[in-house]
Amino acid sequence: MNFKGSHILSVNQFDRDAIERVFNVAHQMLPYAKREKRTTVLDGAILGNLFFEPSTRTRVSFGTAFNLLGGEVRETTGLSNSALAKGESLYDTARVLSGYSDIIAMRHPDIGSVAEFAEGSRIPVINGGDGANEHPTQALLDLYTIQKELQAHGNSIDGMHIAMIGDLKHGRTVHSLSKLLCLFNKIRFTLISPKELAMPSSIIDAIENSGHQYTITEQFEGNLDADICYQTRIQEERFASQDEANQYRGKFRLNQQIYTQHFQSKTVIMHPLPRDSRAEANELDNDLNLNPNLAIFRQTDNGVLVRMALFALTLGVESLVSQFEQKVHWYVNN
Amino acid sequence: MNFKGSHILSVNQFDRDAIERVFNVAHQMLPYAKREKRTTVLDGAILGNLFFEPSTRTRVSFGTAFNLLGGEVRETTGLSNSALAKGESLYDTARVLSGYSDIIAMRHPDIGSVAEFAEGSRIPVINGGDGANEHPTQALLDLYTIQKELQAHGNSIDGMHIAMIGDLKHGRTVHSLSKLLCLFNKIRFTLISPKELAMPSSIIDAIENSGHQYTITEQFEGNLDADICYQTRIQEERFASQDEANQYRGKFRLNQQIYTQHFQSKTVIMHPLPRDSRAEANELDNDLNLNPNLAIFRQTDNGVLVRMALFALTLGVESLVSQFEQKVHWYVNN
Amino acid sequence: MNFKGSHILSVNQFDRDAIERVFNVAHQMLPYAKREKRTTVLDGAILGNLFFEPSTRTRVSFGTAFNLLGGEVRETTGLSNSALAKGESLYDTARVLSGYSDIIAMRHPDIGSVAEFAEGSRIPVINGGDGANEHPTQALLDLYTIQKELQAHGNSIDGMHIAMIGDLKHGRTVHSLSKLLCLFNKIRFTLISPKELAMPSSIIDAIENSGHQYTITEQFEGNLDADICYQTRIQEERFASQDEANQYRGKFRLNQQIYTQHFQSKTVIMHPLPRDSRAEANELDNDLNLNPNLAIFRQTDNGVLVRMALFALTLGVESLVSQFEQKVHWYVNN
The missing domain is CATH 3.40.50.1370 (Aspartate/ornithine carbamoyltransferase)
Structure with a gap:
């Protein structure tokens, strides 16, 4: 190029x-x-x-x-x-x-x-x-953040495990990031969303065709050995009505307790921002602000x-x- | 000054x-x-x-x-x-x-x-x-463009022939440009508009008092040997109603075929912009974009x-x- | 600090x-x-x-x-x-x-x-x-203006007499300015406002506790030997209704005649701006524009x-x- x-x-x-x-x-x-x-x-x-x-x-x-x-x-x-x-x-x-x-x-x-x-x-x-x-610069800054965060742990993008969570249907950022990740080797995707907000099949096909592994699920389950936890916002503006959007708000709330239960102590937490901090949404609880793995502000700096x-x-x-x-x-x- | x-x-x-x-x-x-x-x-x-x-x-x-x-x-x-x-x-x-x-x-x-x-x-x-x-800087950039375009053909503002087309009643730019042109010598004006949107008499008087020639008409007629074709937009926001404005939209549509029929092969096409490119208006058809005499973007650069x-x-x-x-x-x- | x-x-x-x-x-x-x-x-x-x-x-x-x-x-x-x-x-x-x-x-x-x-x-x-x-920078620029204006007359903030006029209840600027003035010595405050728009008691207490003098009144009276006349706007946006605000508009109109009647020839006129110049308000009449003591534009410069x-x-x-x-x-x- x-x-x-x-x-x-x-x-x-x-x-x-x-x-x-x-x-x-x-x-x-x-x-x-x-x-x-x-x-x-x-x-x-x-x-x-x-x-x-x-x-x-x-x-x-x-x-x-x-x-x-x-x-x-x-x-x-x-x-x-x-x-x-x-x-x-x-x-x-x-x-x-x-x-x-x-x-x-x-x-x-x-x-x-x-x-x-x-x-x-x-x-x-x-x-x-x-x-x-x-939104290519968002995808690039996400990927750059992943690389830097993994490097700090002596790891690289090749071979990593990423969990993507939330509105995977409308989330432009997870689509673009997934496309870029397809250029790398042996990545594991865990895709967590309500069935109605699942990752589009075109992205799933791309992941599959690039030889990566993926798991699709509707909730946090067991201990995920994910290197990256990429949380997203319910894209309310893409729904037919606010009511329809509201039924998904708060569904994948992540706080320190849920993080401890389902992720590794070194799992990096990312989000494209803005995060909805109102009590009924709270995709990433403020109690994560002190978690050193919360990389959301390093993302915007990057x-x-x-x-x-x-x-x-x-x-x-x-x-x-x-x-x-x-x-x-x-x-x-x- | x-x-x-x-x-x-x-x-x-x-x-x-x-x-x-x-x-x-x-x-x-x-x-x-x-x-x-x-x-x-x-x-x-x-x-x-x-x-x-x-x-x-x-x-x-x-x-x-x-x-x-x-x-x-x-x-x-x-x-x-x-x-x-x-x-x-x-x-x-x-x-x-x-x-x-x-x-x-x-x-x-x-x-x-x-x-x-x-x-x-x-x-x-x-x-x-x-x-x-x-809007004096618009009038100056129009005049500057005319001078540069004519110079490229070995001509000058003195003695040129300019056709002004469209909403000559409300078009601030054609009024100001006409005033500046009155400072030059032996210009011919062809003023093409519906009767209701004709050039105000104060401007006509100024043209006349400066010793220039002018023709008033309601449509494109025969072969105009104009050096400059200055097209304008119907100033919708100056009409009492949208309906009133609409009856004039598309009336003086200029496209490559009409241009070939009524103008010289070297006639310079100008417009104060924005041009309304919606099908029902189309003051300057997009098929003119390849015409090297279309000077509308040279105007904005100037x-x-x-x-x-x-x-x-x-x-x-x-x-x-x-x-x-x-x-x-x-x-x-x- | x-x-x-x-x-x-x-x-x-x-x-x-x-x-x-x-x-x-x-x-x-x-x-x-x-x-x-x-x-x-x-x-x-x-x-x-x-x-x-x-x-x-x-x-x-x-x-x-x-x-x-x-x-x-x-x-x-x-x-x-x-x-x-x-x-x-x-x-x-x-x-x-x-x-x-x-x-x-x-x-x-x-x-x-x-x-x-x-x-x-x-x-x-x-x-x-x-x-x-x-709005601390407004208070500081007001105080800086007072100091400079008084210096030009050989005076200082300590010992001065300031008249504050208008909507002293909602006027953020007069509250903050008063707090800063409490840091100085022996100031006299004349507070002129309708009873309903009087200076809050917390500010009055601060003035009193700092050992300054103050007078509260509802109208211009006699000859004020004020060094500074600080006029304010009725803060319409802070009232429950426009009607409620309107009853105070124009109440403390200051023009050259009223100025001559109630102030010294050297009293400095200040206002946080914007001043409402509509006829029904006219907190500071335009006939004051030629008064060399009108410091309102020196305030914004400062x-x-x-x-x-x-x-x-x-x-x-x-x-x-x-x-x-x-x-x-x-x-x-x-």
């Missing part, structure tokens, strides 16, 4: 080599993100951060990643404000807006919209989520590294980053 | 000399906008980008223009969030916000509001559109150059831009 | 020494804010400007203050867009967002929310207003200085600011 000048639209673009390159560059970004030093390699470059569907976390993460490389951010949020509402095609929007920056990160509620936009764009476009379809890496690679500056280093003079909490 | 420290509120401020100065500076901005190099001449300066009426394209274009000169952008969008909703006068808003930046670009839904704001402002204000009234020029001139740095040049290290699609 | 790495959540954190430190640093910021020169001391640093409740003035003031120190700003506005609406706890939001910047300024409609957020944050948080509770000072102090760069000086090349209106 040639990153320079390319769009990043789907996890399907990635092979194992491409993933390794992203992760290597992401790792080099750590001292800049931790503020041990800073870089001005993209000083003067402009990111068009187009969030036609709101998402505070993802939007700010992209913007911060670009700022950390020294670049500027021009931002657009919401759909109604846009010329799209006056009947402008995505092609036109892309032709115009791609004249205003050096690279674009874009989220949009419609499936396929970011790819359609990318066809009109004169600059690289990174998909920040197109409805229920793709998201900045992965997005920095993708910006550096698509703009072709990954080998120049350290040439533009500067000291950090201000207070840093380390 | 003395640009330094001045407000840019209306096309009426411009004489032919002033236009030439803006266009000369705009032309010097091309290598920075094309990313052949960059400039930090406004490093540390702040633009207050105040869009009390939303407009993604114009807002981002102003912001990008300021970033390309090295400056920072503080942005405000929407009216309801603002203190204006608590009964604050435009004067007060201007006194306060002009303490927060070095220059302001402002759009507001009310006619005359930007000029009223400018009276309270302690820094230069550039009008980004005040309702149905003025908008960045013109806005860079206005920022440089009003902040008095137009002759310093090249002293602050830097190399561009990242991937550029040229 | 140790500023470096600290949250700024409440006026209760400040003693007189801490106030003096903020004001000294604010004073050093003046040449940068006036554009006599600029500083890049925070070049590369990122402010997370989180306005979960909209406030154009305060939001832009924080952003500008950070830009003036050389830093970048990533901004979030509004509550509905946020993961908070999906049941995310403030703790989670804070853990995540504090990974995206070096410091956070935050406004939120709920009392105590900013302090709760700060507990989850890994970086310093500055309270930009949490509902009816605290707000930038105070916020620059707080950023510099919490990030520990207050002594480095001048080492990173640069010239200003662009037009400045002085």
